[in-house]
Amino acid sequence: MRVKMILPALTEAISPYFRPIKYSLFPPLGLATLAGYLDEDDQVTIQDEHVEKLDLYDNPDLVVIQVYITSAYRAYELADHYRAKGIYVALGGLHVTSLPDEAAQHADSIFLGPGEDIWPAFLSDYRQGRAAKVYTSKVRTLVGIPKIRRDLIKRNLYLVPNSIVVSRGCPHVCDFCYKEAFFKGGKSFYTQQVDDALAEINRLPGRHLYFLDDHLFGNPRFAEALFDGMKGMGRLWQAAGTVQAALRPGLLEKAVESGLRSLFVGFETLSTSNLQEQHKYQNLNRDYCAAIQRLHDQGVMVNGSFVFGMDDDDETVFDRTVEWAIKQGIETATFHILTPYPTTALYERMAQQGRLLHSNWDLYDTRHVVYRPAKLAPDALEAGYWRAYRNFYRWGSIFQGAWTKARWNDRLRHMAYATGWKKFEPAWDMIIKAKRASSMLPVLETILSSFGRRVSH
Template sequence: MILPALTEAESPFWRPIKYSLFPPLGLATLAAYLSPDDEIDLQDQHVEKVNLNDTPDLVVIQVYITNAYRAYAFADHYRARGIYVVLGGLHVTSLPEEAAPHADTIFLGPGEETFPEFLKDFKARRPKKQYASAVRSLVNIPPIRRDLIKRHLYLVPNSIVVTRGCPHHCDFCYKDAFFEGGKTFYTQVVDDALAEIDRLPGRHLYFLDDHLLGNAKFASALFEGMKGMNRVFQSAATVDSILRGDLIEQAADAGLRSLFVGFETFSPQNLRQSNKKQNLQKDYRKAVDRLHALGIMINGSFVFGLDDDDRDVFKRTVDWGVENGITTSTYHVLTPYPGTALYANMKREDRITTSNWDLYDTRHVVYKTKKLSAGELEEGYHWAYKEFYTWSNITRASLTHDSAKHTLKHFLYSGGWKKFEPLWNFVIKSKNLGTMLPLLESILSKVKNSGAISQEPEARIEEPESRSQEPEAIQKKLKATPSTQGVTKEVTTSLALPAEILSVK
């Protein structure tokens, strides 16, 4: 089972630590459907060299848009030697006609149902050319094959996914394309999720769910069950779920210490254009204050290049993040992924400028922009990252908190993430990432500021004041074309990548 490296892995902006965070959980999930007697090799090209000279009975590759070309090259290499290859994942589901010539079998959508069906057919020597997910359920799924994960190669080996999909339908998100034809959001049985958590060593967890708070009943029961486990965890949620009810307080009591929040844009027009209705008329500042009152650090996500964005958007966004004590910011250039509503709209308007999937990495402009030129958009994107993570802005953002402990946590987390690249590279190369986990757990230790902010706050997105100052101005292609995001030797439960059987790679 293989997860090919993303194209970004060979770019000038490659950060080894960013791609050494999480193991290929999807592939390890699908591997659980294989027989205990099968010999399985799970390889992640982000952290190790892929062995292409083996002769397995089956090769399973997970494909994302920016590792697609590399994934196809791997697949073609094995098929030329008579080895059976299956492809699955986001990109395969979005463009099955592109992927099919490179595989003996392709998987569309999540793999919990289709992969075991394929394995049965494969062993009976009558596999189909294509398997499409229809039934969506996480009931009675087998435990993830974590024994296949090389834990010492990852900073966060305890990653976990207890839901699939998201209840929202943003136009720029892959979710609707991947889950087309069935349920687009569903959860594990709470007891099964708790059992999986209980099997994980140490304290730290990272929930890779798109929206852990998406089903309030499930999340509430999960957090209640986690009380007393002495866990600290990180996850993702939406602004509206932070402001609604007391679920975020329950999460904090269970150990939530850091949250990825999709703010995306301050423009109501951009939100409407993107069908991100859940953020409309929501007060971002109140959401931030509520999280900070609970001692929860924030990783804010922002998208540049929506049609209402002008040249001031970069400075406004950075200033807002610093002034509101956002611990880390993740910036993206708007990217119209195939299969999304955004892609369909731009294709219809003749705005797509390239189908080189290597450039669909949220760093490059691949469409005709409106108020910004492509050059201004890419320059502003890079300026925003550089400016937000200056020592002066890290310090300013840290000092917005009410307690000295939260200030110190913010400073260490933000500075450590962006300012110590040589140290991270040394630790990664020496294969000692695991030694950094106690430090991460310490930084994520509990801290509360003044008091909880009232729920159901005033509904309003507050547009930051405009500032006049403008931002200043692979193995190279592996015997193949550019790559798509992540072909894996592992298959995420959501992805339709099968695991290698018998001798599976």
């Protein structure tokens, strides 16, 4: 059987504001995971439109497309193209699970929820010529899943080819998060067995890893066992975690000992009212400053995530947030405009209040305002969002943030990481066009390897 798997380009990845490096970071790990379920004699290819031009003149037996909200229209276009040629098309992913009736118009089969149980069931039915229209996930387990088909990943096209996921979902329930819709009908957070996770890590070449888990620290017992198993491997790794996880005694230390050097932290807002409104209770009554200091004392860089446009936000939120992040010495920051994704609690609430402006999924990219804010005009919210990025990554801001560090080494690493991420766009463009993104991995490892040294007090 000839199988083609496609990750269509997100709308923001082909816009005038396209940053090639951002969309050349990670390979399509989800598709490579599904490919592991195919038979040895199946011919399978994976194409990622972010880093390569799609071949649309082929004639596979089966086309599988992963759909996100801002790639939905492109995914449907590709699906319609192949179906017009008489080729069987299956669609899955977050957007398909959220809006199955919409997706079903463009597919022969759709998958709702995680694929560990429904994808093998579909393959069995498809080979027997009796595939169903809809497959809905009910069984949630990562026990016994096959090895990821990393041989199908074009490693040279990605800065971080060693991406890995050892859990699914998140134990927290925030109103704006897509997760609850995707995992509806079963467990919304579960992990691999520790030994299986360590075996997958051992398969990866080089030193650097990036855990793409929504919350790697979500099960502290699993996380501690994983970090204990990784100790001595000589790895350098990055991941996402919460303020709560950073403050948990002992857990961060184990992570650092196993190679943690950079953590994406969802601060989201400095407003207690906003946290309560969005049911982000895990951040309530947490000392953000203490969490950042604790991470920095352990030599861990911080990528802070912030969301603008919650109901307590006014015109002052942008400058206040940026000023606070700079004073805390956060190395990099990611800003978002609040976006009500379909079927989330936030979406349902805004729909009931008549605040949604449209359903043009191309603009649901966290950079456009698609609802009526409570205390801001839509254009003011968008302007503030862009101003926050400009102000945080100004040279003066980078130097100011770096100078919150006590040691020269830490100051230099701060500047290297922040400027490398935002200031060298022409260089990144040239490297990516030459299909040499992975050649910059040693530079990233050099920066990361200089962190993780505890400050003496």
